Amino acid sequence: MTSSAAHGQKIAFLGTGKIGEALLSGLLRAGKDPADVLVTARRPERAAELAARYGVGVVGNAEAAKLADTLILVVKPQDMGTLLDELAPHIDPDRLVISAAAGIPTGWFEARLAPGTPVVRVMPNTPVLVDEGMSVISGGSHAAEAHLERAEEIFRSVGKALRLPESQQDAATALSGSGPAYFYFLVEAMTDAGILLGLPRQVAHDLIVQSAIGASVMLRDSGEHPVKLREAVTSPAGTTIAAIRELENHGVRAALLSALEAARDRSRELASGGK
Numbered sequence: 242m243t244s245s246a247a248h249g250q251k252i253a254f255l256g257t258g259k260i261g262e263a264l265l266s267g268l269l270r271a272g273k274d275p276a277d278v279l280v281t282a283r284r285p286e287r288a289a290e291l292a293a294r295y296g297v298g299v300v301g302n303a304e305a306a307k308l309a310d311t312l313i314l315v316v317k318p319q320d321m322g323t324l325l326d327e328l329a330p331h332i333d334p335d336r337l338v339i340s341a342a343a344g345i346p347t348g349w350f351e352a353r354l355a356p357g358t359p360v361v362r363v364m365p366n367t368p369v370l371v372d373e374g375m376s377v378i379s380g381g382s383h384a385a386e387a388h389l390e391r392a393e394e395i396f397r398s399v400g401k402a403l404r405l406p407e408s409q410q411d412a413a414t415a416l417s418g419s420g421p422a423y424f425y426f427l428v429e430a431m432t433d434a435g436i437l438l439g440l441p442r443q444v445a446h447d448l449i450v451q452s453a454i455g456a457s458v459m460l461r462d463s464g465e466h467p468v469k470l471r472e473a474v475t476s477p478a479g480t481t482i483a484a485i486r487e488l489e490n491h492g493v494r495a496a497l498l499s500a501l502e503a504a505r506d507r508s509r510e511l512a513s514g515g516k
């Protein structure tokens with residue numbers, strides 16, 4: 242991971258909540274100078290907290306639009322309309338606008354910004370907090386190669402970044418944007434199962450978390466297909482196959498197919514900043 246993330250360029254985060262702060266902290270860890278980072282927040286207490294914690298400048302949205310070369314919009318899709326109403330008159334077309342909002346297409350922004358303003362849509366995920374993020378990047382109709390590279394440089398400083406056609410962004414949102422939540426959900430449910438089997442909660446938690454980490458590293462580093470990795474755990478007439486039968490009986494695979502389809506559909510619904 243490079244430490245040069247858009248070196249010297251001023252970057253502003255507009256609406257610095259959970260994902261905005263995760264990105265901000267990662268960028269600073271990667272070596273970005275706090276003097277080159279601005280944040281905006283709706284509540285003054287939140288702004289003060291961010292300034293104290295990271296030493297970055299706190300400004301209003303309009304000022305951020307004037308001062309920063311790259312504007313990273315990280316408000317909820319439902320708040321994007323209000324933010325754009327406030328921002329649009331202050332954004333020169335030489336700025337790069339990056340949206341991390343689920344669902345909203347680049348065309349939606351282009352229709353509200355000065356003609357020719359470059360827009361890049363990015364779907365990151367919260368593991369950017371530990372430099373293991375997965376960010377999917379798509380350019381709008383005025384985004385040139387240099388704009389995409391600038392976005393990639395920012396998001397590569399906190400994990401992996403992959404360019405995909407914008408038509409695949411809703412699917413990517415369902416997979417990697419929301420993805421960490423599914424794993425946390427599984428860990429939570431498996432820890433409960435440990436309690437059911439009589440283990441203390443902390444022991445159950447530790448066993449499951451380390452198993453998740455071990456399995457993840459093997460998935461990433463072994464180059465093996467997940468089916469092969471699972472088969473290696475599944476002994477004939479053993480314990481694992483007894484559990485797998487129950488997972489199949491309860492339709493867990495079908496539930497995952499439906500769950501990710503629902504997430505993809507919800508992303509599509511948010512296309513116009515929907516409720």
Ligand SMILES: NC(=O)C1=CN([C@@H]2O[C@H](COP(=O)(O)OP(=O)(O)OC[C@H]3O[C@@H](n4cnc5c(N)ncnc54)[C@H](O)[C@@H]3O)[C@@H](O)[C@H]2O)C=CC1
Nearest residue numbers: 256257258259260282283315316317318320341342343365
């Ligand atoms: N949480 C996640 O894992 C991910 C979230 N996203 C996207 O990031 C965006 C933010 O999500 P979260 O961080 O989870 O939400 P959040 O609610 O934690 O953060 C949004 C922040 O924007 C602020 N805000 C709203 N309107 C504002 C305005 N006009 N001016 C200044 N600040 C304003 C809110 O006060 C809040 O602090 C959403 O569009 C979401 O789709 C994308 C990838 C992953």
Ligand SMILES: O=C(O)[C@@H]1CCC=N1
Nearest residue numbers: 342343414418419420
């Ligand atoms: O749940 C959400 O809508 C956001 C987008 C991807 C992850 N969190």
